[in-house]
Amino acid sequence: MHAVEANFDGLVGPTHNYAGLSYGNVASSKNQQVASNPKEAALQGLAKMKALHDMGFVQGVLAPQERPDINTLKRLGFSGSDTHILALAAKTDPVLLTSCYSASSMWTANAATISPSSDTLDGKIHITPANLVNKFHRSIEPETTARILQAVFNDNQYFHHHPPLPAVDVFGDEGAANHTRLCNDYDDAGLELFVFGRYGLSPEKSAPCRFPARHTYEASTAIARLHGLTLEQTLFIQQNPDVIDQGVFHNDVIAVGNRNVLLFHEQAFLDKKELLNKLYHFFHDKPFYPIEVSSNFVSVKDAINTYLFNSQLLSLTNEEMAIVVPEECLHNNAVKHYLSELISADNPINKVLNFNLKQSMQNGGGPACLRLRVILTPEELGAVNPHCILNEFLYSKLTNWVNKHYRNQLTIQDLSDPSLLHETQLALDELTQILQLGSIYPFQRN
Ligand SMILES: NCCC[C@H](NC(=O)CCC(=O)O)C(=O)O
Numbered sequence: 137m138h139a140v141e142a143n144f145d146g147l148v149g150p151t152h153n154y155a156g157l158s159y160g161n162v163a164s165s166k167n168q169q170v171a172s173n174p175k176e177a178a179l180q181g182l183a184k185m186k187a188l189h190d191m192g193f194v195q196g197v198l199a200p201q202e203r204p205d206i207n208t209l210k211r212l213g214f215s216g217s218d219t220h221i222l223a224l225a226a227k228t229d230p231v232l233l234t235s236c237y238s239a240s241s242m243w244t245a246n247a248a249t250i251s252p253s254s255d256t257l258d259g260k261i262h263i264t265p266a267n268l269v270n271k272f273h274r275s276i277e278p279e280t281t282a283r284i285l286q287a288v289f290n291d292n293q294y295f296h297h298h299p300p301l302p303a304v305d306v307f308g309d310e311g312a313a314n315h316t317r318l319c320n321d322y323d324d325a326g327l328e329l330f331v332f333g334r335y336g337l338s339p340e341k342s343a344p345c346r347f348p349a350r351h352t353y354e355a356s357t358a359i360a361r362l363h364g365l366t367l368e369q370t371l372f373i374q375q376n377p378d379v380i381d382q383g384v385f386h387n388d389v390i391a392v393g394n395r396n397v398l399l400f401h402e403q404a405f406l407d408k409k410e411l412l413n414k415l416y417h418f419f420h421d422k423p424f425y426p427i428e429v430s431s432n433f434v435s436v437k438d439a440i441n442t443y444l445f446n447s448q449l450l451s452l453t454n455e456e457m458a459i460v461v462p463e464e465c466l467h468n469n470a471v472k473h474y475l476s477e478l479i480s481a482d483n484p485i486n487k488v489l490n491f492n493l494k495q496s497m498q499n500g501g502g503p504a505c506l507r508l509r510v511i512l513t514p515e516e517l518g519a520v521n522p523h524c525i526l527n528e529f530l531y532s533k534l535t536n537w538v539n540k541h542y543r544n545q546l547t548i549q550d551l552s553d554p555s556l557l558h559e560t561q562l563a564l565d566e567l568t569q570i571l572q573l574g575s576i577y578p579f580q581r582n
Pocket residue numbers: 153154155156157158161164165238240243245246271274313385386499500501502505
């Protein structure tokens with residue numbers, strides 16, 4: 137048996153809401169204050185996981201984080217009972233309260249960067265949780281993310297866990313949303329493509345002017361060093377600052393790769409020529425399919441509105457791939473037309489699978505944002521916490537759990553309701569038992 141690509145999707149947490157916290161992420165700003173439906177959000181995510189499991193893919197589940205994050209509110213000076221803390225934060229600093237209530241850990245592409253054992257010097261899988269320093273509501277994720285990843289990949293014979301990079305702007309790290317790995321077979325050593333938005337230590341170099349570039353060159357090179365990747369196996373490429381300024385806050389909003397296919401918008405990278413030269417060199421006599429999408433077919437605006445590139449490319453066989461897109465792609469004529477051309481053209485992608493992920497999409501997260509990819513050999517897969525791998529039984533347990541505990545409407549005003557805190561703690565406590573994660577949440581450890 138060969139190595140496989142497993143996708144670990146984030147289970148949407150019970151406090152999913154639209155708080156407009158992500159400046160530079162168009163959907164997040166646009167939907168600020170819209171009422172959310174946490175139950176529907178979680179079920180939409182689970183439906184995608186189940187469909188891919190049913191097609192034979194290895195599908196994992198990553199638990200959400202404890203929200204509201206009472207410990208962070210305490211760190212910031214709020215004191216008294218939990219109920220008092222929530223009431224006081226709602227009154228004096230509502231934005232801080234929404235930050236501590238965000239279910240943003242659902243986008244597990246931002247949880248970490250992972251290098252498979254076939255790429256690393258010591259032959260282990262290397263995992264570094266992203267520090268997510270650019271957005272306060274996300275910067276409070278890494279500590280619990282690290283605990284969750286350790287509980288899932290809990291065998292140090294196979295998995296090497298690093299701490300997140302220093303939590304400063306110079307090392308701004310957004311994880312796998314800016315990391316793609318190209319290879320022939322999943323077993324083979326691959327080329328790890330790190331895409332960054334700016335230079336942390338050389339601010340005079342080209343950078344966006346309007347929206348923040350969340351990820352730095354220094355973060356990418358540090359991860360490559362930590363993971364024991366050789367120079368020949370890594371590529372550091374700058375994202376085009378102009379597209380960041382149009383709302384492409386992560387590279388996975390404008391490019392996606394799998395094995396020998398790289399699907400990208402013509403405006404995605406600052407130096408496309410250098411990238412393609414290096415990729416052709418890497419694949420030399422083996423087939424390589426760079427699929428460049430011209431602005432004449434799909435504008436950057438359409439790419440952002442539909443999340444065409446925030447798709448998953450999944451290998452159906454050695455030669456064939458499916459593209460997993462959000463339903464929004466089929467509601468846009470240019471993108472719909474492009475997809476039909478794509479699957480009939482001479483490349484491995486020959487099937488479109490679409491999912492309704494509207495609840496996540498309204499916060500700027502598509503199919504690719506919701507998953508963290510891990511290449512696993514059969515032995516490594518055997519060492520993963522089996523209770524976090526989806527099967528019929530786990531799917532039905534999780535859907536029952538969601539139906540039992542989640543609300544079907546949440547507004548920003550609801551966040552000061554103390555019963556929401558108790559509901560979420562009860563739900564998460566039960567979840568740690570279902571997924572057999574141990575006491576990963578601060579409220580279970582205080
Ligand atoms: N990879 C997709 C990440 C989407 C995420 N959205 C958010 O956090 C929106 C939260 C809010 O506005 O309520 C982000 O921008 O990091």
